Amino acid sequence: xxxxxxxxxxxxxxxxxxxxxxxxxxxxxxxxxxxxxxxxxxxxxxxxxxxxxxxxxxxxxxxxxxxxxxxxxxxxxxxxxxxxxxxxxxxxxxxxxxxxxxxxxxxxxxxxxxxxxxxxxxxxxxxxxxxxxxxxxxxxxxxxxxxxxxxxxxxxxxxxxxxxxxxxxxxxxxxxxxxxxxxxxxxxxxxxxxxxxxxxxxxxxxxxxxxxxxxxxxxxxxxxxxxxxxxxxxxxxxxxxxxxxxxxxxxxxxxxxxxxxxxxxxxxxxxxxxxxxxxxx
Numbered sequence: 032x033x034x035x036x037x038x039x040x041x042x043x044x045x046x047x048x049x050x051x052x053x054x055x056x057x058x059x060x061x062x063x064x065x066x067x068x069x070x071x072x073x074x075x076x077x078x079x080x081x082x083x084x085x086x087x088x089x090x091x092x093x094x095x096x097x098x099x100x101x102x103x104x105x106x107x108x109x110x111x112x113x114x115x116x117x118x119x120x121x122x123x124x125x126x127x128x129x130x131x132x133x134x135x136x137x138x139x140x141x142x143x144x145x146x147x148x149x150x151x152x153x154x155x156x157x158x159x160x161x162x163x164x165x166x167x168x169x170x171x172x173x174x175x176x177x178x179x180x181x182x183x184x185x186x187x188x189x190x191x192x193x194x195x196x197x198x199x200x201x202x203x204x205x206x207x208x209x210x211x212x213x214x215x216x217x218x219x220x221x222x223x224x225x226x227x228x229x230x231x232x233x234x235x236x237x238x239x240x241x242x243x244x245x246x247x248x249x250x251x252x253x254x255x256x257x258x259x260x261x262x263x264x265x266x267x268x269x270x271x272x273x274x275x276x277x278x279x280x281x282x283x284x285x286x287x288x289x290x291x292x293x294x295x296x297x298x299x300x301x302x303x304x305x306x307x308x309x310x311x312x
Contacts, residue, residue, distance in 0.1 A: 066094050067102050072112055072162040077155045078135065083222055087141040087187065089127070090152060092161065097134035105130055105198040106191050106312065107168030111138075111161055113151040122148040123167070125190040125312065129197055139222065141187045170312065171305035172198060174205035178272030181296075182211040183257060183287050185279030189213060189222050191312040192278060200234050207236065210266050214242040214257050214279070218250070240265045257283075259290040269295040269308075278312040 067073065079091035094101065103109060103126050112121040128137040142153035155161070172195060180199075182192045192211060199205045215221050221241060231239045242253030242261065253261055267273045275296050277287050288309070292298045297308040 066096070066099050067109065067163065067165050069166065070164060072164045074160040075136075075163055076158050076160050078157065080155070080157070083139070084220060086143075087139065087222055088152070090138045090140060090155070091128075091135050092138070092163075094134050094136070100131060100133055101126060101128070101136040103130065103136070103166040104168070104170075105172050105194050106170035107166040108191070108312075109163050109165035110167060111148060111163055113148045113162070115147040120147050122146075125194055127190050127193045127197070129201060139187060139190045139193070168312075169303050169305050170195075170310060174199075174202055175207060177207055177274045179208045179210065179267040179274070181262075181266035181273065181275045182209065183214070183262070183266070183275070183277050183279070184211065185214045185257075185283045186220070187222065188278035188280070188283075188312070190278070192276060193223065195276065196230070196237065200230060200237060208267075209237045211237070211239045212242060212253075212257055212261060212265055213239060214244075214253075214283070216243065217245050218243060218247050238265075257287065257290075259293060262287075262290050263294060269297075273308070275309045276312065277309065284311055 075092035075094065077090060078093040081089040081091075083089055101109075106125065108123045108125045110121045110123055112119050114120070124138045124140065126136045127139050128135065138152075140149055140152045142149040144150070151161075170191070180195065182195075184192045196209055196211070199207050199209060211227070213221065213227070224241075227239045230237050240253060240261075242255070242257050243250065244255060246252065246254050266275065273296070275291055277284055277291075277299070279287070288299060288311070291309045299309040299311045300307050303310050
């Protein structure tokens, strides 16, 4: 409280008002404004493309307001729509940028010759726009909601895992331990391996184990396909505070679901629920 005479009170009050007004302006200037709509498609221009592998790239799209955020919770996805022969086709993608990144968002996309939407991505040039709506999804994460998160990903199924990994490791107060099994065909198919290896080497609460179906001659990771033994060895055992996350192709998810159930983690529900002990993105 100001220790002033009666005549000085107006000055004190005026100063307090100015400080409060300035704080209000600053808060308004930096408030988080979600950009997406769950139903209406919005258009976002490509502002950067970074090649990750021979068939996968990281696409960065700009938001109309540099101070706004996309508004997609960690582990949720957006729907991207393209037109083929005059008909709309949509696919779901999980942003891998941080939920509080301002002015842009990133999508990790693998292009398939026969994939209409992924082919559209590959043909984008800077300034081209895509149609996006969302967010969609049921996954929920809070710091220390779980003690351990076991993750099994195949190929671009890394995207939702990467979103969770960056969220947890980006918050020093979040002590969740992360264990990732990442399956691919060849070593050159491993997406963002440098980042994953660096995180594994520098962050004690993150480990990654690679599995290749066609490994090189000198390879110290897993060989073949992810099986029950691999899961038992590299992911946490069933228990209180343990959750398993799965993301990949339908055949792979069918096999992983059976293994997780045999181990005792339980079976994922359809549709998935945030409280499930085994969650499929």
